[in-house]
Amino acid sequence: MSGLDQAKMQLSGRGVACVRGGREVFSGLDFHAASGEALSVVGRNGAGKTSLLRLIAGLLVPAGGTIVLDGGDAEMTLPEQCHYLGHRDALKPALSVEENLAFWADFLGGERSDAAASLEAVGLDHATHLPAAFLSAGQRRRLSLARLLTIRRRIWLLDEPTTALDVAGQDMFGGLMREHLARGGMIIAATHAPLGIDSRELRIGGAA
């Protein structure tokens, strides 16, 4: 593991505002997360949990405020150091499990670990040659998780990560998240269900 991985990271937002479709979703939002820490974003439907993750991922432009990462890789932008796991799994039905994973590993680049080992960790090692079209929703989610494991990035942005996972899958995922945090990673998850790991809560949009 490189020395950089051990460096302390701080992600902080100051007065972040988000406007979508002419409607203010939230404004004046302050948040803070450090490496080795999980932040669970909670709030009612439409409070802007997904919007916050997409702001951090650079997929939305903030209407105000700043999001700053301290202690990350100086040569990369914040989105390039993030993994974004959204509602959609970014899988191509025509490609096999193995091909889907290999494509993202090649395309996203950077430090990576063994794809076969990641598939085993998420319990998909028996289905590597199966086209993704034949996977169930839970299996598709597991394959997306294998992407997070194969390509090493320090910040995980997870949007409802446990939906579609069965109980055993949620346990498995909890273990993976704990490992990621122990390696100095950071997790920011938008969720309704408990994450299954120790996390700090960030509530947006008032009481749920």
Added chain:
Amino acid sequence: MTALSALIRRDIRIALRVGGGALIGVLFFLTVVVLMPFAVGPDLALLSRLGPAILWLGALLASLLTLDRLFMADHEDGSLDLITMSRTPLELACAAKALAHWLAAGLPLIVATPVLGLLLNLDMVATSAVALTLLAGTPALTFTGMIGAGLAVTLHRGGLLMAVLVLPLSIPVLIFGVAASQAAIVGPMTFGAPFSILCALSLVSLVVGPFAAAASLRHGLD
């Protein structure tokens, strides 16, 4: 470079698999051209005079057929989010996707042209002239079409909107493509002049297309 070649290889692989767009385009091209003699009638002289224009129109429509899905498919399954976030500049990723589309959907049209030329009573010279102009001109169709494909994502509308936006942009390509083919077959113009303009159109679109499409995709982020 690895990233771009991975993207090109993935898109070509998807296009060639069952349900991909590569074969559909060629079959559509074949159908359009085969229908023409039935509509025009069995006048061989007329057919060979119209031949280049029919082949060009068929190729134009066939290459637009699958182009509206160029970014839409990636947008729908969330791949576009990851592509946007990656180190690879979005402009280059767009160019790679368009190149993959041309290799999978454009090249087969050119390969099919000599066979279809027979159906339109075109001789060897005429068929090779049309194939050569298609080789020079279809990149322009793909790379201007990708602007429409980018807008289709931004506006959440595919299909017909795309055709309405892109077909006017492809008028110059059509004019000089058919003009160059006719020049090679009957004259009196030289083949060189319209063919050079056709190549120029392709080169311009290779530069403008990726930037315009990437700008459109960035604007449409949500």
